[in-house]
Amino acid sequence: MRKLLDIAEDYGKVKNYVYARFGGIGSLDRIYPGYTVQNEMTASGLRTSLGLPSVYFYLAVFDALGDIKCQWMRTKAKILELTGRNVGFTEDDKHYLRFLLKVNNAFAAVLQQKPIQLPAEIQKQYEALAGRADRERLHRYLCRQVRKYHLKLHTDCQHIFSASERAYRYGDHGIYFAVKEKRRRVFVPLTDNNRYKCQLSVRLYPGEQRLEIIVPVYVSVKRHEDYRNTVGIALGMQTMLTTDSGHKYGENFGLYQTAYTKWTEKQNKNYHCNRQNNPGRKKYTMQKKCLEGRLHDYINQELNRFLSEEKPGIICLIKLPKAGAGGGKTSRAVMMWQRGYIRRRLEWKCQEHAIEIVEVFGNGVSRECSRCGGIGERKKGIFCCSACGAVLDEKTNTAGTVRKRAASGKTVRSRQSFQVYEQPE
Ligand SMILES: [Zn+2]
Structure with missing residues (x-):
């Protein structure tokens, strides 16, 4: 160390x-x-x-x-x-x-x-x-x-360094790192058998006498010539994703979500009742992973379908409020709503396909009419504009307003996927 x-x-x-x-x-x-x-x-x-x-x-x-x-x-x-x-x-x-x-x-x-x-x-x-x-x-x-x-750069971090391919070699269930003494290496036993042939980042934890090896993940960027549409989207708890033209993806999302939430609630109740003769959490964790996996598969599959059918060059959506915002009492269902996961997956897929994401401010977005900009009311998933009389699906209206806000430049940030690593030779 x-x-x-x-x-x-x-x-x-x-x-x-x-x-x-x-x-x-x-x-x-x-x-x-x-x-x-x-x-x-x-x-x-x-x-x-x-x-x-x-x-x-x-x-x-x-x-x-x-x-x-x-x-x-x-x-x-x-x-x-x-x-x-x-x-x-x-x-x-x-x-x-x-x-x-x-x-x-x-x-x-x-x-x-x-x-x-x-x-x-x-x-x-x-x-x-x-x-x-x-x-x-x-x-x-x-x-x-x-x-x-323009800020002056300085680092106080003295526990991290990068090592080029020539700075290490694997062997004896561990890794040998070059050190300052000539022709000497230090040996570090590893917890897995992964072997990489690339630049490694090494983070030291001297207090715990251990280190972590951080490896970049390379993905190739796929550029699609025909991905040119600008699409506004609204995420929801029932239907996962609605576009400004009214197309819906992940319509069974609510069902999957409810089943998952109910199961977790029931399990937690049982667990807390049976604390004395603790049934063990191993089975629980296994089942939870399995259910969550199924939900995530569904999300990914529908996100892929969304991208291949809409062919977006730019996706406009509402900026995600900071975690914990929205005033205290959030129901468990909302907490377990996989919004964070959906966002991360969407961002990742956009990087992968060179699609730009534009975020807009979300205040009052669902009450604003996407046709005339007036204020309307929502009832049972339908939006009615009191100014122009438009009657629209609530989420389609929201997605439309999001797209309009993006077009008028009321954006939080726009991010192109230029920071993605290109596939090395
Ligand atoms: Zn209107």
């Missing part, structure tokens, strides 16, 4: 060094594509002074570099959002700022107060945009926002 902690500690030191040296404005033009950083880090002499094997050192460098790039992406996204909302800007101003945020060389040049020099084709585009905007003012705006929102 001491030897591995030594690695983790140095790993953190390398990351902080990279953050400090390349995280700022001055390095913006050096971090893409990244070999400049690698070369400079080799030349820095840090690796030799720490005595950290290169199988860890360069991973720490790229780890930190990845964080820096993410940090810049977050900063740019924030400024992009602010730009869109700023009423003091003309459309030309906004175009110009968006250009700067998109073209990294231009962005770096503005922040470093250097002249903007771009490849000929883009330079022409730049000059056309710049001619119509108040450049000086916009440059000052950009610098100010970066100073305000």
